[in-house]
Amino acid sequence: MMICAPVVTIDGPSGSGKGTLCQVMSQKLKWHILDSGAIYRVLALLVLYHQVDISSEKGIMALAHNLDVRFLFQNGDLRVMLKRVDISMKIRSQVVSDLASRIAAFPYVREMLLNFQRGFRKLPGLIADGRDMGTVVFPDTSLKIFLDANLETRTYRRMLQLHKNGVNVNFNELLSQMKERDERDRNRSVAPLMLRDDALIINSTHISKQQVTEIALDYVRTKINVSISKHYIQ
Ligand code: DC
Numbered sequence: 001m002m003i004c005a006p007v008v009t010i011d012g013p014s015g016s017g018k019g020t021l022c023q024v025m026s027q028k029l030k031w032h033i034l035d036s037g038a039i040y041r042v043l044a045l046l047v048l049y050h051q052v053d054i055s056s057e058k059g060i061m062a063l064a065h066n067l068d069v070r071f072l073f074q075n076g077d078l079r080v081m082l083k084r085v086d087i088s089m090k091i092r093s094q095v096v097s098d099l100a101s102r103i104a105a106f107p108y109v110r111e112m113l114l115n116f117q118r119g120f121r122k123l124p125g126l127i128a129d130g131r132d133m134g135t136v137v138f139p140d141t142s143l144k145i146f147l148d149a150n151l152e153t154r155t156y157r158r159m160l161q162l163h164k165n166g167v168n169v170n171f172n173e174l175l176s177q178m179k180e181r182d183e184r185d186r187n188r189s190v191a192p193l194m195l196r197d198d199a200l201i202i203n204s205t206h207i208s209k210q211q212v213t214e215i216a217l218d219y220v221r222t223k224i225n226v227s228i229s230k231h232y233i234q
Pocket of ligand 1: 037040131
């Protein structure tokens, strides 16, 4: 009998609050965490570092081989480590954000990253943050959340986050960049961001982080009580 670790997938557009929700849930449940967006961002950083042609899918695939990316909490903050070097700040720049969204549109790059991402599924469980976690990477899980918020709210939140990290941005410019990235993430041919009816939808536009967390944790607790023995022991 093989015990398969449970996974909560949290998909949604940028700025919807997925990152915060995943971190809180991972710490409360003491489950592992996968920030899949950070993996595309790390690839973008490597593309810049190695000066790989952004139109060369093969060149990017070569960088995606044997990626050593880990996530760990330090004083309550999630840190992204590449070969044990903390690159959490470096991957949040606008240049990296834009490049990551372009890289994420390459089908073979996405396919190559599937097993790597699935490797994060370990007991006692995983919280997976992204765009295609519930649809492509972990479609078998019964714990799927789709977190959304309107574009203005998401832009405002992202702006505050960037200001906190010392990056000054103009609201309107950021809004049009977010809109452009949203469109690319929703309209690409492979693994686009999309809502399926098997996910719990939480719209965080008018509710607090605490309320979002409570709704999500209630959903998981209720589902796990009724289905853990049914679905996760194979
Ligand atoms: O969530 P994020 O902003 O860190 O993601 C960076 C980019 O990667 C973003 O443009 C969407 C893309 N992405 C993706 O295509 N699939 C994922 N599972 C996660 C992120």
